[in-house]
Amino acid sequence: xxxxxxxxxxxxxxxxxxxxxxxxxxxxxxxxxxxxxxxxxxxxxxxxxxxxxxxxxxxxxxxxxxxxxxxxxxxxxxxxxxxxxxxxxxxxxxxxxxxxxxxxxxxxxxxxxxxxxxxxxxxxxxxxxxxxxxxxxxxxxxxxxxxxxxxxxxxxxxxxxxxxxxxxxxxxxxxxxxxxxxxxxxxxxxxxxxxxxxxxxxxxxxxxxxxxxxxxxxxxxxxxxxxxxxxxxxxxxxxxxxxxxxxxxxxxxxxxxxxxxxxxxxxxxxxxxxxxxxxxxxxxxxxxxxxxxxxxxxxxxxxxxxxxxxxxxxxxxxxxxxxxx
Numbered sequence: 125x126x127x128x129x130x131x132x133x134x135x136x137x138x139x140x141x142x143x144x145x146x147x148x149x150x151x152x153x154x155x156x157x158x159x160x161x162x163x164x165x166x167x168x169x170x171x172x173x174x175x176x177x178x179x180x181x182x183x184x185x186x187x188x189x190x191x192x193x194x195x196x197x198x199x200x201x202x203x204x205x206x207x208x209x210x211x212x213x214x215x216x217x218x219x220x221x222x223x224x225x226x227x228x229x230x231x232x233x234x235x236x237x238x239x240x241x242x243x244x245x246x247x248x249x250x251x252x253x254x255x256x257x258x259x260x261x262x263x264x265x266x267x268x269x270x271x272x273x274x275x276x277x278x279x280x281x282x283x284x285x286x287x288x289x290x291x292x293x294x295x296x297x298x299x300x301x302x303x304x305x306x307x308x309x310x311x312x313x314x315x316x317x318x319x320x321x322x323x324x325x326x327x328x329x330x331x332x333x334x335x336x337x338x339x340x341x342x343x344x345x346x347x348x349x350x351x352x353x354x355x356x357x358x359x360x361x362x363x364x365x366x367x368x369x370x371x372x373x374x375x376x377x378x379x380x381x382x383x384x385x386x387x388x389x390x391x392x393x394x395x396x397x398x399x400x401x402x403x404x405x406x407x408x409x410x411x412x413x414x415x416x417x418x419x420x421x422x423x424x425x426x427x428x429x430x431x432x433x434x435x436x437x438x439x440x441x442x443x444x445x446x447x448x449x
Contacts, residue, residue, distance in 0.1 A: 135165075139174065141324055146179075153183075155190070169198075173207045182240070186216075197239050215239045285343045288351055290321060290401035293429065295436030296334040296393050304392070309336065311389045315382040315400055316340045319354055333437040340401070355402035356420065362387070362405060363418050397439040399429075404446070408439040417443060424449045 133151040137143055141157035152167040155175040163169060163177070168185040171177055175190035186198045189205040196202070198216040206224040215232045216239060292312045300308075313323055321340035344351070358379060365383040390396050391407070398405045399421060407416040425445060428435060435441055 136326055137175070138323055138326070141322065143324055147325075171208075173205075199239055202233075285345055286347075288321075288342045288344065288348075289324075290316070290340050290342075291399065291426075292316060292336075292338040292340060292401065293397070293399040293436050294334065294336040294338075295397040295439070297395050297437045297439075298333060298393070300334040300393075304389075305334065305336070307389045309338070311382065311385040312338065312398070312400060315358070315379070315386055318379040318382045319358060319401070320344065321401070335433070335437055337433070352402060355400075358383070358400070359403045359418055359420060362403065366416065366418065395439050397436050397442050399436070404442070406439040406442055408443065410440050415440075415443060417446075419446055422446060422449050 135147070135149050135151050135153045137153070137155045137157040137159055139156040142160075143157065144160045146162045146164075147153065147159070148164045150166050152170065153163060153165050154170045154172065155177055156172045157175060159177040160179060162180045164182045166184060168187065169181055169183040170186075171188045171190040171192055173189040177191070178193045180195040180197075181192075182197045184198070185200045185202070186196060187203045187205070188208045188210060190207070191209045193211045195213045196210070196215070198214075200217055202214065202216045202219040204210060204219070204221045204225040204227060206222040208222070208225040208227075210226070211228040213230050213232075214227075215237060217233070217235055217237065219231070219233050221227060294308055294312065309326070316323070319342070321342045324339045324341045326336065326338040342351075361379050362383045365380070365387040386398070386400075386405070390398055390405070393407075395408045396406065402421050403418065404421045404425070405416075405418045407414070409415075425442070428445060435445070
């Protein structure tokens with residue numbers, strides 16, 4: 125992929141999505157959901173109305189229409205719209221605040237401000253002392269508390285929830301129009317939703333060649349082996365869809381529909397690589413021979429993609445890599 129001609133990307137936290145993680149990126153970040161963690165970007169941060177973030181931010185610029193709590197260090201300009209609610213420490217060269225915007229905290233703004241090195245000012249907070257109760261009131265409150273405890277059922281202990289993060293990577297060695305791009309992304313989302321995963325982060329795709337990187341998460345008490353088995357089952361269902369065989373199992377009906385949709389949408393392209401968590405589906409033409417394959421993603425491929433993301437837009441190389449590992 126030609127880095128010089130690569131379009132600028134945007135990392136989006138979709139509405140209804142909750143992210144608990146630190147994010148480091150070279151792209152703009154648009155938050156419509158909820159983020160708990162630190163963000164560092166060389167571009168701009170946008171928190172739309174309804175979006176929420178708690179943490180520390182380092183960004184080139186910031187436009188806030190939602191809620192922000194924490195430490196905000198912006199190298200250039202901060203803009204707060206009328207729906208913004210900002211509570212924390214703010215360091216910036218300049219700031220504009222619309223009427224009705226709510227700003228609580230400490231500002232350090234001006235051309236002379238060293239945004240990256242300015243230190244937080246310590247503020248003493250006054251502790252609120254509880255009111256003293258008379259012995260009679262204490263006895264009454266204890267009696268009431270004991271009665272409440274006597275009739276209250278013990279809360280059942282919730283099973284431990286594991287967080288699973290899986291990637292959806294789409295690579296097509298050619299241009300893809302916006303409608304087709306949306307069709308592919310929607311089909312992938314239905315597939316991952318059927319496996320219990322929700323979209324967390326996605327980047328705007330490059331259109332020539334087409335490349336998209338999406339992150340999906342699932343909170344579940346299930347083990348890693350259980351999740352692996354789900355993907356192994358999904359591989360069989362995709363293979364069934366490729367053969368145009370209908371899977372009549374009720375349990376797999378939603379996954380079957382999603383698999384059929386993926387096959388229908390993606391096979392419109394002569395060459396593609398599609399990684400759905402632990403499953404890779406690819407197709408390419410080489411020496412007048414059409415190859416289509418569906419495999420479980422080896423760990424070595426996952427590691428290779430981290431260092432060579434351009435591999436995704438070359439399905440022939442992906443196939444050979446899997447074959448050799």
